[in-house]
Amino acid sequence: MTYRPLADEIRPETLDEVVGQGHILGPDGLLRRIIDSGNIPNLVFYGPSGTGKTTVANIIAKRTNRPLHRLNATTASIADIKGIIGDIGTMLAPEGVLLYLDEIQYFNKKQQQSLLEFMENGKITLIASTTENPYFYVYNAVLSRSTVFEFKPLTAADVRPAVDRGVALMARRLESEVVCEEGVAEHIASACGGDVRKAMNAIELLLTSARREGAALRVTLDDARLVAQGSAMRYDRAGDDHYDIASALMKSLRGSDPDAALHYLARLLEAGDMITAIRRLLCSASEDVGMAYPQAALIVKALVDNAMQLGLPEARLPLAQAAVLLATAPKSNSVYLGIAGAMADVKKGKTGDYPRHLQNVHADSAGMEREQGYLYPHDYPRHWVEQQYLPDLLKHAHYYQYGDNKTEQAARRYWAEIKGEQTS
Numbered sequence: 001m002t003y004r005p006l007a008d009e010i011r012p013e014t015l016d017e018v019v020g021q022g023h024i025l026g027p028d029g030l031l032r033r034i035i036d037s038g039n040i041p042n043l044v045f046y047g048p049s050g051t052g053k054t055t056v057a058n059i060i061a062k063r064t065n066r067p068l069h070r071l072n073a074t075t076a077s078i079a080d081i082k083g084i085i086g087d088i089g090t091m092l093a094p095e096g097v098l099l100y101l102d103e104i105q106y107f108n109k110k111q112q113q114s115l116l117e118f119m120e121n122g123k124i125t126l127i128a129s130t131t132e133n134p135y136f137y138v139y140n141a142v143l144s145r146s147t148v149f150e151f152k153p154l155t156a157a158d159v160r161p162a163v164d165r166g167v168a169l170m171a172r173r174l175e176s177e178v179v180c181e182e183g184v185a186e187h188i189a190s191a192c193g194g195d196v197r198k199a200m201n202a203i204e205l206l207l208t209s210a211r212r213e214g215a216a217l218r219v220t221l222d223d224a225r226l227v228a229q230g231s232a233m234r235y236d237r238a239g240d241d242h243y244d245i246a247s248a249l250m251k252s253l254r255g256s257d258p259d260a261a262l263h264y265l266a267r268l269l270e271a272g273d274m275i276t277a278i279r280r281l282l283c284s285a286s287e288d289v290g291m292a293y294p295q296a297a298l299i300v301k302a303l304v305d306n307a308m309q310l311g312l313p314e315a316r317l318p319l320a321q322a323a324v325l326l327a328t329a330p331k332s333n334s335v336y337l338g339i340a341g342a343m344a345d346v347k348k349g350k351t352g353d354y355p356r357h358l359q360n361v362h363a364d365s366a367g368m369e370r371e372q373g374y375l376y377p378h379d380y381p382r383h384w385v386e387q388q389y390l391p392d393l394l395k396h397a398h399y400y401q402y403g404d405n406k407t408e409q410a411a412r413r414y415w416a417e418i419k420g421e422q423t424s
Contacts, residue, residue, distance in 0.1 A: 007200035010166055011055050013062075018052050019196060020158035024149050025056070031149050035060055042119055044104070044138060045129040047151025050195030053129040057100045060127060066098040073106035081114050088123045096123035104128040105137035112139040119145045154194035156186070162196050163189045163203065170207040177216040178207060184224045191225075202227045249323075250280045254288040258327035265323050269316050278304050281322045292332035292405035299325060332403030341399040352391030382418050 012018045015025050015032055024031040034040065040060055045053040061068040069084045088096055096118075104112070118124035119142070126146065130137060134148055163185050171178040188206075192199035205227055210217040245267050252260035268277040282304060285297040303322040307315035345351075357373035375385045388395055402412040 006166055006204040007197045010169055018055055019162050020154040021052055021151055040125055042126045042146040044134050044146045044148045045151055046134050048153050049131055050197040051151040051154055053151050057127045061098055064098050066096055068098045070100045073103045098125045101128045105130045105132045109139050112142050116141055156190040159189040159196055159199055163199055166200050166203040179216045180219045181221045183221050184219050187224045246276050246280055253284040253326045256327055258324045261323040261327040277319055284326050287336045288331055289326055289329045290332045290335040291408045292330040292403055296329050330405045332405050334401055334403040338400040352393030354391055355388050384418050
């Protein structure tokens with residue numbers, strides 16, 4: 001008998017059996033209505049592994065009268081595409097073909113372009129799947145001829161029914177009663193990271209290696225924890241997860257949520273990506289805390305240096321300290337807004353000549369600063385004197401606005417008092 005993986009054997013054959021994805025496959029879901037209509041357009045399925053993309057494509061294939069071709073973009077070539085195109089219009093495919101293209105992001109632009117003519121005239125109905133954001137990785141001309149559906153990560157509650165079916169199926173396959181310790185099914189459902197395929201692989205391994213107690217196979221929670229360890233981590237340094245987790249860490253720091261900041265920091269460190277964590281922490285010190293607590297930049301830099309000297313796993317401690325510091329520090333984005341405004345003007349070409357009195361004195365003889373018209377602030381009371389620093393074109397521009405925190409408001413009052421005295 002040919003071996004068939006449990007993940008393949010348990011694959012749903014109807015839309016009602018697909019777990020999760022209620023937003024598109026529920027009773028009134030748009031994708032369900034499209035499939036039920038029988039008029040299948042070009043589709044792009046986008047989402048994490050094990051969330052039902054291939055399963056739904058298989059269900060669609062059963063509802064069409066067109067020959068189904070499957071390609072995996074990681075191994076397919078132009079020759080494979082030409083072979084499919086060569087069948088179109090022949091007795092093998094008089095009405096065209098249905099092409100399921102897995103991992104389309106691995107097709108280069110030329111490979112994707114070779115499909116366009118036949119997608120345009122309807123001879124090829126494309127169902128492409130990708131784990132990456134299609135708006136970044138799929139050629140625009142392909143996207144414009146397709147409808148994109150996002151498959152969302154599954155929750156433990158979504159996966160639990162599949163876990164129960166998998167255990168029951170393995171019991172029938174092994175012709176034995178299966179006894180699972182309390183918490184086994186729940187642990188597998190939560191530890192698989194929303195990937196049904198991972199959950200099925202864990203079940204298959206657990207039951208084929210389970211200890212026999214009398215007529216039953218016994219699955220322990222300790223074994224389940226061992227098999228499923230680390231499975232809940234979704235992370236790819238070159239993929240969306242990298243950017244999503246880094247973004248979540250940054251936004252948690254900005255949102256002053258130390259618990260969330262520690263969570264996303266832990267996910268980066270568990271994946272061994274300390275550099276991304278460090279970059280986000282250093283950036284947040286200036287972008288989100290900024291002048292509300294200027295010392296944060298120095299403290300975070302010191303903590304990062306400690307982490308780099310320690311290395312993982314000990315590095316988690318100074319990095320966690322930095323995350324908590326930033327998350328609980330007062331916030332100001334005045335620095336970010338200031339430089340953003342200044343750079344926007346520069347990019348627009350709004351520069352102009354700098355005032356003569358600000359030019360480098362190397363253009364004149366030593367001691368000629370006075371003849372330039374430059375007023376040396378330290379020669380004046382409280383080390384300030386009014387003079388123009390911006391180019392004439394921008395002399396009324398204001399990029400920096402004091403934040404509403406204690407530190408910046410104190411600086412605002414200080415300079416208001418000084419400049420008010422000088423200009424009164």
